[in-house]
Amino acid sequence: MNTNRDEYLHLIQAAKKCQLVFIKQDTAQFESAATSLIASYQQCKSALPNVEWLTLNLFDSQLDYFSNLLLKQVAISSRINSQLSYQPSASNSNNLASLLVLFALFPVIVTAKKQPSEIPLLKKHLSSASTKAFVIGKHIKLSDQDSLKLLSQIARKNRYHCTNQFSQTTVLLCVNSNLLAHLGLFQPISNINSALSKQLASCRFSAIHNPWLANFLPEFLPLVSISTLTGSVAIDKNKRKLLLVEYQNIEGSNNGQWLCLSLSEKLSEQLEYINAADLRVLAPQQKISVSKLLSHLSSNTENKTSTQTKCSDNNTALKYQAPDEWRTIAQTLLLNNADKLANTLNKPGLPEQYKTNLLQYASELSRENVAITDVKHAINLLGIERVYPITLTSALKARAAEFRYNSSDLIQYKSELFCQLVSGHTKVTAAHRSITSPEFMSVVSRLIFLALMSIPKANFAAASQTNINHDSNTSKQSPIALHQLYKLSNATTWYKITIALAQKWYLPNYHQSLIKAFFKPLLANSDIVQHSDTKNKNREKHVEEVKILQQASLIFSELTQSNSVSPTYLMQSAETTSSTIDNLLQATDKREANHDFLKQLHLYTPLC
Numbered sequence: 001m002n003t004n005r006d007e008y009l010h011l012i013q014a015a016k017k018c019q020l021v022f023i024k025q026d027t028a029q030f031e032s033a034a035t036s037l038i039a040s041y042q043q044c045k046s047a048l049p050n051v052e053w054l055t056l057n058l059f060d061s062q063l064d065y066f067s068n069l070l071l072k073q074v075a076i077s078s079r080i081n082s083q084l085s086y087q088p089s090a091s092n093s094n095n096l097a098s099l100l101v102l103f104a105l106f107p108v109i110v111t112a113k114k115q116p117s118e119i120p121l122l123k124k125h126l127s128s129a130s131t132k133a134f135v136i137g138k139h140i141k142l143s144d145q146d147s148l149k150l151l152s153q154i155a156r157k158n159r160y161h162c163t164n165q166f167s168q169t170t171v172l173l174c175v176n177s178n179l180l181a182h183l184g185l186f187q188p189i190s191n192i193n194s195a196l197s198k199q200l201a202s203c204r205f206s207a208i209h210n211p212w213l214a215n216f217l218p219e220f221l222p223l224v225s226i227s228t229l230t231g232s233v234a235i236d237k238n239k240r241k242l243l244l245v246e247y248q249n250i251e252g253s254n255n256g257q258w259l260c261l262s263l264s265e266k267l268s269e270q271l272e273y274i275n276a277a278d279l280r281v282l283a284p285q286q287k288i289s290v291s292k293l294l295s296h297l298s299s300n301t302e303n304k305t306s307t308q309t310k311c312s313d314n315n316t317a318l319k320y321q322a323p324d325e326w327r328t329i330a331q332t333l334l335l336n337n338a339d340k341l342a343n344t345l346n347k348p349g350l351p352e353q354y355k356t357n358l359l360q361y362a363s364e365l366s367r368e369n370v371a372i373t374d375v376k377h378a379i380n381l382l383g384i385e386r387v388y389p390i391t392l393t394s395a396l397k398a399r400a401a402e403f404r405y406n407s408s409d410l411i412q413y414k415s416e417l418f419c420q421l422v423s424g425h426t427k428v429t430a431a432h433r434s435i436t437s438p439e440f441m442s443v444v445s446r447l448i449f450l451a452l453m454s455i456p457k458a459n460f461a462a463a464s465q466t467n468i469n470h471d472s473n474t475s476k477q478s479p480i481a482l483h484q485l486y487k488l489s490n491a492t493t494w495y496k497i498t499i500a501l502a503q504k505w506y507l508p509n510y511h512q513s514l515i516k517a518f519f520k521p522l523l524a525n526s527d528i529v530q531h532s533d534t535k536n537k538n539r540e541k542h543v544e545e546v547k548i549l550q551q552a553s554l555i556f557s558e559l560t561q562s563n564s565v566s567p568t569y570l571m572q573s574a575e576t577t578s579s580t581i582d583n584l585l586q587a588t589d590k591r592e593a594n595h596d597f598l599k600q601l602h603l604y605t606p607l608c
C-alpha cells in the first residue's frame with residue numbers, strides 16, 4: 001500500500017510543479033512539466049484505479065485551486081480519450097494539446113479567479129486561446145508533433161485544418177468541460193457530466209468555440225450517460241450526509257443503485273449501496289483530502305475504469321485480427337443453417353453490432369421499404385450465403401474503429417472510399433459479367449486496405465497531407481499499387497499481413513486465393529510465396545475480380561493525389577460520394593477520362 005501512496009505523492013508533486021510553470025508562464029519548462037504530470041497520473045491510475053473517480057469529483061485539499069484545475073484537466077482528458085478508445089500515445093498528445101490551450105489562458109484564469117469581476121475579460125480571450133497555444137507550441141518547438149499539428153488545425157493555421165475533425169473536437173470538448181465545470185463562466189455547473197451535457201445539448205454552449213462538434217454528436221452523446229464517465233457528490237436524505245456516488249446498473253431494475261462512499265468524518269471501510277430514491281440532491285464538488293479517502297478504499301473494490309477497453313499502441317501485423325467471439329460466429333455461418341445462425345446472433349452477451357448491421361442491411365434492400373426487426377427474417381431475405389460477408393464487414397468496421405488516433409478519421413475515410421470504389425466497380429461489372437458474391441469483394445478490399453494500414457510507414461504516409469507525384473507516363477501504363485502510393489518499396493510485408501488477417505477472420509479459401517492472385521503481379525520479383533493455387537483454372541476464376549481491385553486502386557490513387565481537388569470540404573455525404581463514384585466508374589476505363597472527371601470533383605481535401 002505504501003507504494004500506492006508514493007504514486008499519489010508523486011502525482012501531487014507533479015501537479016504542484018506544473019502549476020508553478022503555468023503561473024510563471026515558463027515556456028522552456030512547459031513540455032517537461034506537462035508530460036511529467038500526464039505520466040504521473042497514468043502511473044497513479046494504474047496503481048490506484050479509484051484515483052480517477054475521486055479526482056474527477058473532488059478538489060484535493062492538499063493542492064491549491066490552480067493545481068487542482070490542472071490535475072482535473074489531465075483526468076478529464078484521459079477519461080474522455082479512454083472512453084473514445086484512443087490509442088495511449090494519441091491520448092497523451094491530445095492531453096498535451098489540452099494543457100497547452102490551458103497554459104495560454106492561465107494568466108487570465110488566475111486574474112478571473114482572484115477577481116470574479118474580470119470573468120468577462122477571460123471570455124474575450126477564449127476566442128484566441130487556440131491560436132495563442134499554437135504560437136507558443138511553435139515557439140518552444142514542441143517535440144510532440146501530433147500535438148503541434150492538432151493545435152495548428154484547431155487554430156486554422158494549417159491548410160488542412162478540415163482534417164482531424166474528431167481529434168480537434170475531442171481536445172476542445174475536454175478543455176471546455178474543465179472551464180465550464182470549474183470557472184463558472186456562464187452559470188454554476190456541479191460536475192463534469194453537467195458540463196458535457198450542456199455542450200452536447202447546445203453546441204453553442206462552449207467556452208472555446210468547437211466548430212465540428214455537431215458532426216460527431218452520436219459518438220459523443222454516450223459520454224454524458226450517468227454510468228459512463230464520472231460520479232457525483234450527493235446528499236443522502238435519510239442520514240443527511242455527503243456521499244460520493246457512482247451509478248451502478250442492475251439487471252432487471254429501472255432505477256439501479258448508487259455505489260457510495262461516505263464523505264463524513266467517520267469514513268466507511270467499504271463502499272455501500274443505496275437506492276437512487278434515497279438521494280436528495282446533487283451537491284457541488286467538495287474540498288477533501290483525496291489521499292485520506294484512497295487509504296480507506298479497498299484495493300479489491302471493483303472500479304468502472306477497470307472495465308474500460310484497454311487500448312495499446314499495437315502497430316504489429318495483426319492489430320486488426322478477429323475478436324474472440326468471431327470464431328463461434330464464423331463456424332455457425334459456415335453451417336449454412338438459418339436457425340442456428342439466428343440463435344447465435346441473438347445470443348446474450350454477443351456485441352449488438354452483428355445483429356444491428358445485418359438488420360439494417362436487410363431493411364435497406366427490402367422491397368416493402370419497412371424496417372426488418374427479426375434476424376431470421378433478415379437471413380431469409382438476404383440469403384444465408386450473403387450473411388457471412390455482410391456480418392464480416394460490420395465486424396471489420398467495428399475492429400478498425402477500436403484503434404483511434406490523430407488522423408484515424410482520415411484513415412477510416414480512405415478505407416471506406418477504397419471499399420466503395422471496389423463495391424461500385426463490382427456492381428457495374430456484375431451487370432454484364434459473372435462475379436461471385438459482390439459482398440465478398442467488399443470484404444476482400446477492406447482486408448487488403450486494413451492490412452496496409454497495419455504497416456506503420458504506410459499508415460503515417462496515408463495520414464499525412466502531402467501530395468505524392470508519380471511519373472505520368474508510368475501511371476498510364478499500369479495502375480499505381482497502393483503500397484507504392486504509401487511509400488513502401490515492395491508488397492512483401494503487405495501480402496503477409498493480408499493473408500494472416502484473412503486466415504484469422506476465416507475467409508473462405510476461394511477468396512484467400514483471390515487475395516493471392518491480386519498480389520501475384522506485385523510480388524513478381526519475390527520468391528516469398530509459392531502460389532500453388534494459381535493454376536490456369538484459378539487464374540481464369542479471378543481475372544475479373546483482380547481487374548476490379550486493380551482499377552479501384554488506380555481510381556483511388558487519382559482521387560487521393562489529384563492536385564485539382566479542392567482542400568475546402570471535409571467529407572461529402574455518403575449519397576454524394578456514391579453518386580460521384582458511380583459516375584466515375586461508368587465514364588470510361590481510360591485514365592485521361594478519369595482525370596478530366598476528377599477536375600469536377602470537390603472532395604474534402606487531397607486525401608494523401
